[in-house]
Amino acid sequence: MTTTWASVDPAVIASVDDVVRRVIGPAAAGVDRGSTFPAEGLEGLAAAGWGVLQLPTDVGGAGASSATYAEALARISAVCGSTSTVYMTQMHAAHPIHLRGTPDQVATWVPRLCDGSAIGSIALTEPSAGSDVSAMRTVARRDGDEYVVDGEKVFISNGDRADVVVLFASVDRSLGKDGVTAFLLDTRSLTGFEAGPPLHKLGQKGASTVALSFVDCRIPVSARLGEEGEGYPLLLQSVVRSRISAAAQGVGFAQGAFDAVVAWAGAQDLLSSRNPDAQDLQFELARLRGEITAARAMLLSICDDVDGSEVEPVAEVSLAKMHCTALGTRVAAACVQLLGADGDLVSLGAERLLRDAKIAEIYDGTNQIQSMLVARDIRLAAGQVR
Numbered sequence: 001m002t003t004t005w006a007s008v009d010p011a012v013i014a015s016v017d018d019v020v021r022r023v024i025g026p027a028a029a030g031v032d033r034g035s036t037f038p039a040e041g042l043e044g045l046a047a048a049g050w051g052v053l054q055l056p057t058d059v060g061g062a063g064a065s066s067a068t069y070a071e072a073l074a075r076i077s078a079v080c081g082s083t084s085t086v087y088m089t090q091m092h093a094a095h096p097i098h099l100r101g102t103p104d105q106v107a108t109w110v111p112r113l114c115d116g117s118a119i120g121s122i123a124l125t126e127p128s129a130g131s132d133v134s135a136m137r138t139v140a141r142r143d144g145d146e147y148v149v150d151g152e153k154v155f156i157s158n159g160d161r162a163d164v165v166v167l168f169a170s171v172d173r174s175l176g177k178d179g180v181t182a183f184l185l186d187t188r189s190l191t192g193f194e195a196g197p198p199l200h201k202l203g204q205k206g207a208s209t210v211a212l213s214f215v216d217c218r219i220p221v222s223a224r225l226g227e228e229g230e231g232y233p234l235l236l237q238s239v240v241r242s243r244i245s246a247a248a249q250g251v252g253f254a255q256g257a258f259d260a261v262v263a264w265a266g267a268q269d270l271l272s273s274r275n276p277d278a279q280d281l282q283f284e285l286a287r288l289r290g291e292i293t294a295a296r297a298m299l300l301s302i303c304d305d306v307d308g309s310e311v312e313p314v315a316e317v318s319l320a321k322m323h324c325t326a327l328g329t330r331v332a333a334a335c336v337q338l339l340g341a342d343g344d345l346v347s348l349g350a351e352r353l354l355r356d357a358k359i360a361e362i363y364d365g366t367n368q369i370q371s372m373l374v375a376r377d378i379r380l381a382a383g384q385v386r
Contacts, residue, residue, distance in 0.1 A: 005300045007067040007307070012050065016072045019044040020079050028080035031206035032352050035198065037161060038206045041076075041083035042090070046116030052094045054241075059098060059106060060114030066303035070248040074296070077252025078259065081356025082206030084252065088245040089157045089207075093120025096166050096182060096238045100226035105184055109164050121162035122242075123153040123212055124235065133168075133232060134176040138214065140169040140183060147171075147183070147224070149192070149217040155363065159210040160195040162187055168235055171228050180231035183223050192217030203355030239365060240312045243321040246364045247299050250321075250328030253357035254292045257335035260350040261285065264339060284338060288331055295327045315377030322370035328357040 023044035031038045045051060053069040055061025064072075069091070077084040094113040097105060112118035129135040138151025149169055159165070165185040172179040187193065196211040226234060262285065265271050270278040302320045305313045332354035336343040344351050361367045 005067060005071070005297075007065045007304050008071045008300065009064055009068045012053070012062065012064055012068050013071055013075065015048050016045070016050060016075055019048050019050075020075055024076060024083050025079045028083070029346065029349070029352070031080060031082050032203075033346075035200075035205040037208055038080065038083040038086055041080065042086055043116055045076075045087060046114070051114040051116050052091045052110075054091065055094055055098055055110065055114060060111035061094075066244060066306050067300045070244055070251075070299055070303050071296075073245060073248040074252035074255065074299075077249040077356075078256030078353075080206075081204045081249065081253065081353065084249055085157055085204050085207035088242070088249075089122070090114075090116075090120050092122045092238065092242050092245070093158075093162075093164065093166050095241050096122070096225065096234050097164075097184060099237060100182065100230065100234050101184065102222075105225070109184070113164070118163040119158050119161045120164050120166070121156055121158040122166045122238065123156050123159065124168050125153060125155050127152060127154050127211075133180060133235065136168070136170050136180060137173070138167075138169040139173060140171050140181060140219075142171065142221075143218075145221050146218045147221065149183070149214040149219060151214050153212040155199070156195075156210055156212050157207060159212050160198060160208050162195075165212070166225065166238075168231050175229070177232040178229050180235065181228050182225035182231040182234050183219060184225045185219060185223060190217060190219070201359070203352070203357070203359055236314070237312065240306065240314060240317050242364045243317050243370075244299075244303060244306065246360045247302075247317075247320040247324035249360045250324035250326070250357065251292065251296050251299055253328035253353045253360070254288075254295070254331035257332040257350045257353045257357075258285070258288055258292060260348050260353070261335045261338050264342065264348060281338060284334070288334060291327060291331060295324050299324055315374050318365075318370040318373040321364065322367045322374065325357070325360040326367060328360055329354070332357045 024041040050062055053062045053064040057063045073084055090113050094110050097109055113120045126137055140147040140149045167183045167185050168180055170179040171181045192215050194213045198208045198210055270281055299320050302316045305316055335350050336354055
C-alpha cells in the first residue's frame with residue numbers, strides 16, 4: 001500500500017513500515033495471546049527516530065506533520081493494536097508537557113519520552129465522572145509548598161508502566177471545569193500512589209490499562225503543569241491530538257483486516273478473473289477498499305487543518321474520530337464475515353483486529369460524545385447558539 005498525500009513524509013512511513021515488518025508484526029499475535037506489554041515495538045520505533053513524531057526536533061521529536069503521524073499510526077495499528085496504543089500514549093503524555101511545562105519539566109521528560117527511555121501516561125478518566133470533566137472528583141489540595149492529591153482514575157493506558165503521569169485534578173470542585181489543574185507526576189518518587197493490576201480486556205490486550213489511586217499523595221508545587229485552573233484548556237488541546245490518534249487507529253484496523261482477507265483470498269485462488277464464483281467477494285473487497293480510502297483521505301485532510309489552523313478544528317477532529325473508529329469496527333467485522341468458516345482463526349489476524357477496533361469507539365471520548373460536539377457545531381453554523 002502506498003500513500004501519496006503531499007503532507008505525509010514518505011521516508012518516515014517507509015522507516016515505520018520497516019519497523020512494523022521486522023519487529024512489531026512478528027510479535028503481534030504473541031503480544032495479544034500473552035497480554036504482553038509491547039516494549040520491543042516501542043523501542044524499535046524510538047530507535048528509528050520516531051518515538052514522538054510531531055514534537056519539534058529541539059526537544060527530541062521528529063518535527064513531522066500530523067498527517068505523517070496519523071499515517072504512521074495507522075500502519076502500526078493495521079498490525080498490532082496494542083503497540084499502537086502504547087505508542088500513541090507516549091505522544092499524548094509528551095504533548096501537554098511541551099505545551100505548558102516549564103523549561104525544566106520539558107527538558108526532564110520530553111526528550112526521554114521521545115527516545116523511549118521513559119514511559120508516559122495521561123490520567124483523566126474517573127469511575128464516576130466519565131466524560132463529564134466538571135464532575136471530576138480527584139482533588140489536589142494546596143498545603144504550603146505541596147499539593148495533597150486524593151482520588152482515583154480508571155482506564156489509564158500505560159498507568160502501571162509510566163515513569164511520568166500527566167494528572168488532571170481539581171483544586172476546587174466548586175469551580176467545576178475552572179478548578180481543573182494539570183500536574184506532572186514522577187512515579188519513581190511518589191508515596192500515596194498505587195497502580196492497580198492490568199485490566200482483562202476484549203482487545204488491545206498488551207496495552208496495559210489500569211486504575212490509579214491517590215491517597216494523601218503529596219507532590220511539590222513545582223509539579224504543577226501551568227497555573228491553577230489552566231487544566232481544562234490544556235485538556236481540550238490534548239484531546240484533539242488523542243482523537244486524531246483514535247481516528248488513525250480506526251483506519252489502520254480496517255486496513256489490517258482488509259489486508260488479511262486479500263491475503264487469504266489470494267491463497268484460495270479467489271482473486272483470479274478466471275474464477276466467476278469469486279466475483280461477489282471481489283466486489284465486496286472493492287467496496288471496502290473505497291470506504292477505507294475515503295476515511296483515510298478525510299483523516300489526513302483534517303490533520304492538515306489541525307496543522308494549518310490557529311484555532312483547533314474541534315468539530316472536524318470529532319467527526320474524524322467518530323467516523324474512522326466506527327469504520328474500523330464495521331470493516332473489521334465485514335472482513336471476518338468474508339472469511340467465512342475461517343473468520344475466527346487466530347492465525348489470520350482479522351478477529352484480533354476486530355477485537356482491537358471496538359474500544360477505539362469508546363476511549364478518547366465516546367463516539368456519542370463526538371456526535372454531541374459535531375451536532376453543537378451544526379447548530380452554531382445554523383445560527384442556533386444553544
